[in-house]
Amino acid sequence: MSHTASSAHSAEATATHQGSENYLNHIKTVWSWMSTIDHKRIGVMYMITLSIMFFIGGILALLVRLELMTQGQTIMGPDAYNQVFSMHGIVMVFLFLVPSIPAIFGNFVLPMHLGAIDVAFPRLNLASYYVYLGGGVLVLLGLFAGSVDSGWTFYAPYSTTTNSSVLFLTMAVFVAGFSSIFTGINFVVTIHKMRAPGLTWNRLSLFSWSIYATSIVQVLATPVIGITMILLFAERFLQIGIFDPLLGGDPVLYQHFFWFYSHPAVYIMILPAFGVISELIAPFSRRAISGYKFVALSSVAIAFLGFLVWGHHMFVSGQSAVSSIVFSLITYLIGIPTGVKVCNWVATMYKGSIWLKTPMLYALSFLFLFTIGGLTGIMLGVLAIDVHLHDTYFVVSHFHYVMMGGTVIAALGGLHYWWPKITGKMYSEGVARVAALLIFFGFNLTFFPQLILGSQGMPRRYYDYVPEFANLHLASTIGSWVLALGLFTVLGCLIHSLMRGKRAPANPWGAATLEWTNATSPPVPHNFSAQPIVTHGPYDFEVLRDSFGGDGAGQGAPEPHIRN
Amino acid sequence: MEPKGTLWLPPAESTLAPEIDSLFYFVYWISVIIFALVVIAMLIFVVKYRRRKADEMPPHVEENKLLELSWIVVPTILCLIVFTWGFQSFLRLGTAPPDSYEITVRAKKWLWEFEYPNGTRATNELRVPVGRNVRLVMSSEDVLHSFFVPAFRVKHDVMPNRYTAVWFNATSEGEQHIFCTEYCGTQHSGMLAKVIVLPQEEFTEWVESGGGKTDDLPLPEYGAMLYQQQACFTCHSIDGTQVIAPTFKGLYGSQRAFVDGGTATADDNYIRESILNPTAHVVQGFNPIMPASYSSLDERQVSALIEFIELQQ
């Protein structure tokens, strides 16, 4: 165990140094990566793949914004526009955001938080990755077969009558769904069965709790999107007449099926982000998360309630007034457990010791942006208001505030937080902070005008708009460039860190979870050199007091402190 | 005397709109307050408790059960208030008063057709009397559409297999946007229409006369009007841009090539046929998506359109 390799710039120098074998360098062939069952490597593979997906989805988003910069045709025609925003939504939701945090950090971090060597079913884990990749390939095929233009919601009967590449996309969603199910099963079992000695449920990190809640939702909701996609596929292929009104089917039934999955899916997207935020706020405030039990159980409450509100997407679709009213009531109730979390995060900072490193900046912007996103969600849940706001840019802005401002920001925070552990390299703090600020301002400039646009009546999925809306659209487009600049800065900063970054100490942030206290950066192939025995909670910073030496930036951080 | 909109909402032009607006602003201000509390607390803590020494250890803080309880109870109460208010307005939005004047609405890719009780029809222009309850009974001929008038705060999906309805009572004369808010394909964003709110007498006169007197309009002007009313403009431009259909500019008299290999000169007869039976000749480079419903245009209307197209050189 050594980090005395002072100028360990190249991986080779590190590798030759005796005792620094780690999961990245112990075997290096391409095949060893492709066939790996090491949860850390699978996590890294997801990280690369999902970054590419985010990149593709993001470029499509920039095209959307560019087209909307001016009235009328700016860079493409209406058909192209419809395909671009549909692909943007599909790629972002099904191929990026649903897997995102669980697949990357769930894989890398969860087993380490549990003090385990690996997930319960490592091979299934690898299989999930390839199944996911299969879904991605189908999307590409769909692109070549003449892209879909049905929106990410595939509403019948439009989707059953438009061009046939919808077939590929429904299959892709179906296949990606399997990957999601497998990952979910894997994590639930891992959390139940693979905890280290002494790791009671009360000592579980909040990240693990949130992954637990997420996985349960994944297992219970994803099969429904599976069957929905099968039915939609059959509707197109065999004209079975379940959804298509021309054949006697009912389009509203399709919407019920779709949202029965897709509403819980939004909690699949946000719950892991909640977990990451807890992991960030605690060490950077050096306090245990206030109301640990409330925060842990509110995830479960959200997961449960999340199954009962799908109808809030259909207030004006012709479902009965009674169901609308019930759905509306339960929709507000979800605000309460979420509020419990937000308030507890803020309370954690009270009398803390707040360290404004990049991950903490992301956590703070999360609190800011997600609260806007959540409160606009509550406004949408108010029946009479939703009648006015439904399918306008207000909704578009709402879900970008929660998905991009919530989940993606949390994922970026997590990426910066765990980056030293994953790669063994530090990044340039200054550049990373500038990027975080650019993203924050760019994001608000892009999406705040959209809130106003929406409540003024600008409908979504519009290729063109009436003159009243021109200024706000222009502002939004300019915002998207600032946002993109920020994200490209992140990318550059991290690539630079890979090549030139300083060697990371084992615990640069003074965190108290097992991946920081009991493992090297990067970890050895089997995570820990000895089986950890857990004697304290995940946020007991008092216990770690002696390890805060040096300049606090981790340079003087301790040897991995292995308790037996 | 134009009523002004606010930063967030367009002008309120129906009897129900003010009620919905106050609900909106009530929820909005609660949200702003909650948001401000969260963000201000966060910022104060960041400044006040920022880390000064690398190895400082913050003091232990007892968790406050009362506080924990307060942020469960207060939001719950707020939610219940908003819920009660919200669903009452929703029910009012959903139930038209029994004395409402009924207009039938048919939506299809990508235009709106309105039919009045006496059979008068109009496309993309919905004329309604001011100060009267109006109920729209809507259905679609193809996919889902959605009828939205921001100024009235009403919206409802329009479906191919059942009738849905919205109602409103316009409070002042003038024109308002109608948007289609359910995605319906290529020209979803072009599926625009107008509500024209008229004084009662003017409205009655218009309906009785079967949709305004056009008999004394010269043909080219009538054609220009139909170009708007019949929504030709959603697909055909007159400035030369070609997106999904051939432009009318320079069309008349030009040589046309068809997908089946044939050709023709665009003279009166050709254009007449193109309007009444669009699939007879499908122009190269375009899909046969022009609605067949124009076959119901009468002779004078077709002539007017031909005159109009002839003028676009």
Place this chain on the structure above:
Amino acid sequence: MATTSTVASSVGSGHAEPAHPAHLQHHFVTSEQQFDAAKMGMWLFLVTEILLFSGMFVAYTVYRVWHPEVFQAASKLLDWRLGGFNTLVLLASSLTVAMAIHFAQKDNRKMLITNLVITVLLAGVFMVVKYFEYTSKFEHGIFPGAHYASHELEMAYAPQFFSIYFIMTGIHGVHVLVGMFLMSWLVIRSMRGHFSSAWYTPVELTGLYWHIVDIIWIFLFPLMYLI
């Protein structure tokens, strides 16, 4: 569907490490932990299977509530005798699979293999009967949805009944095929002597899977053929 087998294989086949039983994977501490994990994973997977079919059952219920008379008339066109026979076949196969597990626990390799083989054969019988049912429907012009061309029952929404019938029984049939495949694979492994009373997790898990396939049919049969 092929992925189903991954569940079993990833939990099933261990790789050898010194000082461990051959089946114990390196990241587990005890065989018991490994077995518990595998069993829990399988149960969760079965939950997703049930939910997959629940979606279909919901579609069935919705259309039945809307058009009860059509659904009653349409279900008369299905031959309840063939359906009933198939129900008995599947029930018997559930029994043999349970016996197989029993004999695995008893280290009785011969009976284990015999019972597995019988199960595969019964599943085969089920599929053959299903094949004849489908073809006779097709001959009468009974196709799903828009292709429906039967003269025996010309009611609106009869096509919907058969759409649901074909999709549900079709997906169920795919599950039977997967089960047959899994059990044939178990037969091969038992012949190679991979299982013993110390470790027979794949047999147990496949058995669980097979029971679920059976139970789903128990629900399908009365809904489709009888009421």
